[in-house]
Amino acid sequence: MGVTIHDVARAAGVSVASASRALSGRRKVTPEIAERVSRAAAELGYQPNAVAKALRDRTTGTIGMIVPGIGNPFFTTIVEAVEHQLQETGRDLLLCASQYRPDVEARRLETLLARRVDGLIISPCDIEASVPAVLNAARRVPLVQVDRYIEGGGADWVGVDDDSALAQAVEHVAAGGARVVTFVGSRLMNSSARSRLSGFERAAARAGVNATAPLLGEFTLEWGIEAGRLLLDGDTMPDAVVCGNDEIAVGLVRALRTGGVRVPDDVSVVGFDDVGHAAMCDPPLTTVRQPVEEMAAEAVRLLGQVRVSDPRPAQRVAIAPRLVVRETSRPVAAGGANGMGKGRGTA
Amino acid sequence: MGVTIHDVARAAGVSVASASRALSGRRKVTPEIAERVSRAAAELGYQPNAVAKALRDRTTGTIGMIVPGIGNPFFTTIVEAVEHQLQETGRDLLLCASQYRPDVEARRLETLLARRVDGLIISPCDIEASVPAVLNAARRVPLVQVDRYIEGGGADWVGVDDDSALAQAVEHVAAGGARVVTFVGSRLMNSSARSRLSGFERAAARAGVNATAPLLGEFTLEWGIEAGRLLLDGDTMPDAVVCGNDEIAVGLVRALRTGGVRVPDDVSVVGFDDVGHAAMCDPPLTTVRQPVEEMAAEAVRLLGQVRVSDPRPAQRVAIAPRLVVRETSRPVAAGGANGMGKGRGTA
DNA sequence: CAGAAATTGGTAATCGATTACCACACTCCC
DNA sequence: GGGAGTGTGGTAATCGATTACCAATTTCTG
Incomplete structure (x- = not known):
């Protein structure tokens, strides 16, 4: 265990310097030596020690x-x-x-x-x-x-670019007819949580939709479910919900459906990330794909x-990310929260 | 950049050996020296070089x-x-x-x-x-x-233990009333694919259920969907499908539902792995949890x-793994593939 | 053909931490 | 007080690859 360059040099009948140079090719050696060294290295199964190299090369x-x-x-x-x-x-x-x-x-x-x-x-x-x-x-x-x-x-x-991301999400649900939109995200303990919320607020203002008080918890499925229950228990159901990530969105959709709210017919839901199961869930999630x-x-x-x-x-x-429209949002419509599936074919 | 133990030793006015011993505590040094060394190390922000240590310690x-x-x-x-x-x-x-x-x-x-x-x-x-x-x-x-x-x-x-896993899965669907069961897995290019299929076949024989020809593709959602379509197009729909992993199961459920087959009322589906989205999917997947x-x-x-x-x-x-019963399988029943949702409350 | 220039091989230092080995000092006991 | 025994510090070798430096040889040039 552990063939070193010394072993190779000895086997080839040359100095370690020549062996090293022959193997690395960083300085010329006679073809004769190059040949002997590479043959010896191959025969001994020489493999340079990356630790030693790292120490020397810093x-x-x-x-x-x-x-x-x-x-x-x-x-x-x-x-x-x-x-x-x-x-x-x-x-x-x-x-x-x-x-x-x-x-x-x-x-x-x-x-x-x-x-x-x-x-x-x-x-x-x-x-x-x-x-x-x-x-x-x-x-x-x-x-x-x-x-x-x-x-x-x-x-x-x-x-x-969270601003761009949230702008796309908000504009998309607005184009689908949403007037009242809620943001469901995470408590502001990390930068993503913060900039997504502020991005949402700016986008909502620009799009002229009514942003209700955001619901902030964690980036988990469980929080999504709980947030869904909170919405069901509240007195007004928004036309659309924009979520801080996909797990939240999936949980939310589940909770809303269990509560008898149709997605996307009654409420559009948009996620964030588009990794893995966004496409796998039922219905496939409209979401912002992280590049x-x-x-x-x-x-x-x-x-x-x-x-x-x-x-x-x-x-x-x-x-800049890209919005991926799937089936938890109404793609285009003129009406409010009471539109039928009629306009679906347009997208 | 790069405070070495030599720097520490010099600052403490001792030899490198003493510095090393003081810091590692592998041999005794006078309290006086220990004190001086650890103070010097702290002041210089000394951090041992793991590469050098690795080379020396092999x-x-x-x-x-x-x-x-x-x-x-x-x-x-x-x-x-x-x-x-x-x-x-x-x-x-x-x-x-x-x-x-x-x-x-x-x-x-x-x-x-x-x-x-x-x-x-x-x-x-x-x-x-x-x-x-x-x-x-x-x-x-x-x-x-x-x-x-x-x-x-x-x-x-x-x-x-694939044998135990498949036995649990097969016995579970059999207990739910399934007589005809299909295995949907991956082509036999790796050991998991092989032993799960053979585990299934043994379990089916033991449980006395009728195992139809297995469908083998890949461990992906897409293959699950395709397998679902194959089942829909075939002339007999099994009472239950046992899958090689969860992605296949999720795809399969989706395809079957799209094709108008009710899960679990018409067909029970069992996955394998129970990682992440098995619980997140709708309906939550009955699956074998890998420990x-x-x-x-x-x-x-x-x-x-x-x-x-x-x-x-x-x-x-x-x-040995454990079967996690969720909602893609009928938990207990006496009837065939035509049972209503009636028995659900029992589990 | 002498001397300069170029080429190539070898020796030993280097990277940084650890530790075998030696040396020195001190204690203890007869 | 001297020899054995114990504790502690320092010097230098070690791990393995790379390469600065030197020496030897070949090649080139006037």
Whole structure:
């Protein structure tokens, strides 16, 4: 176990320097030696030790990534896209989950830094509590935030353009005839929660629809169900509900239907993310698709541009998403909440 | 950038040996020196270089994991569980996706070995094509297979007891009154596909139900939909369908309903995995829950037992799963395929 | 053909943490 | 007080790949 370059050199009858040079091709060696070395390497099954190389080169070819939870399909999709992007350049991914806890997050950041990752991609779990650890890490290694970000951004960020996203969602339900619209999202503990709510409010004002008081809980199916019950128990049912993510939307649709409200005939529902089960649910969810592959590519690209030594202004890249119209929203109509399915064929 | 133990030693006015000993506590030092060293380390913000430690110790504290795809929610869940288990012992996870391609898988195995991971957890993508690369890796480092495994197992494996799983599923639908049952799964390119089909056939024989010709495609929603259409187009509709995983089941339910077949009134449908959206779909899916957390714990435990130097017989750990009855199956009945919703309250 | 220039091989330093080994100081006991 | 025994600090080797530097040889040039 463990054939080293010394073994190869000895077997080929040359010095380690020649062996190294023959294998890496970074300096010329006589064809004769090149031949002997590569034959010896092949025979011994030599595989360079990446740890030793990393120590010497002061670079590991490894990128650390921290997301709140791998269970969340949205983060899974990002992880997959990032992993894919890194492979293109021969780098590997050290993956960690912070379990939505800033203390765990800080600890994981430390171990990734100790492992001397060449860069970090992180979706900070808490807009406030994550700040010190993230800024400290950003001082030591190129760091890019994805999706979520911390306050007082000293670090680069790439994510979705929430304003554009919510504008599309609101305009879509407005075009479907909605006059009263409710936003169901998460409590404002992270940047996504905040900017989606404010994006919604701006969009509602611009579209001239009546935005009722938002319902804020968590980014979970359970909260979606509860929010649905709250709407059923309230005195007015909105014409449309725009949700902070897909899980909420799915739960909400379920609860409304159980309560006898028809979706989309009585109420249109729009989700956010479009990862996995949005299309799988019944009825398939109208939602805003996050441009995950682009986000990952952009994050990896940015990572290559950051130079810790000479700080430049933090970049913020907001990628415009696209609304995917499926069957939880009335695509186009003139009437109010009492329209029949009549206009459906138009879209 | 890069405070080393030499810097700490110099600042504390001691040798590197003392500094190292003071910090690791592996040998006694005078309280005086311990104090000076830890103060110096704190002031300089010293953080040991894990790469150097790994080179010296010949162990990286890193486990490599390769799954066919992170997009598949079942694998995601396993990854999350493994990551969780590793954290308990202070180890980190190097994650790779093989994209269901044996050549990519082999390449990723190589880079993980070059990075000197302390162990490997893998779900080989192909029961035949994955064999050489996996066996070769197993010769060099402790390796445990999860869920899927390769033929002629020279390596440990932990997964679900497919026989027990399928027995529970078949007995459940039989108890619900089903006489004719169809299995819808994946083509037999990996071990799960094979053992689930054979488990189904054994269970059907034992339960005395009539197993029609299985429909084999892929582990995807799309194949589920197509299989549903095939059933609709065929001349006999079974009383129940047992599926190879949840995506297939969800697609199947959707297709059957679209075709006017009631689930579970006309046909019971049972899935496999119970990850994520099984509960989120409408109606919530009856399925066999994979004991993912236990599987991950067992895999990590086994990893600690493997000694590459003295090979012992390969372990195979099959964990018994549990059937989760939701609403795509008739829980109990005496009648055939024509029962009304009447008996529902019993469960 | 002498000497400069180019090419190529080898030796040893380097990356940073750990630790085997040695040296020194101190205690204890006869 | 001297020798054995114990505790503690320092020096330098180690892990494995890379490469700066030097030395030796070949090639080129006037």
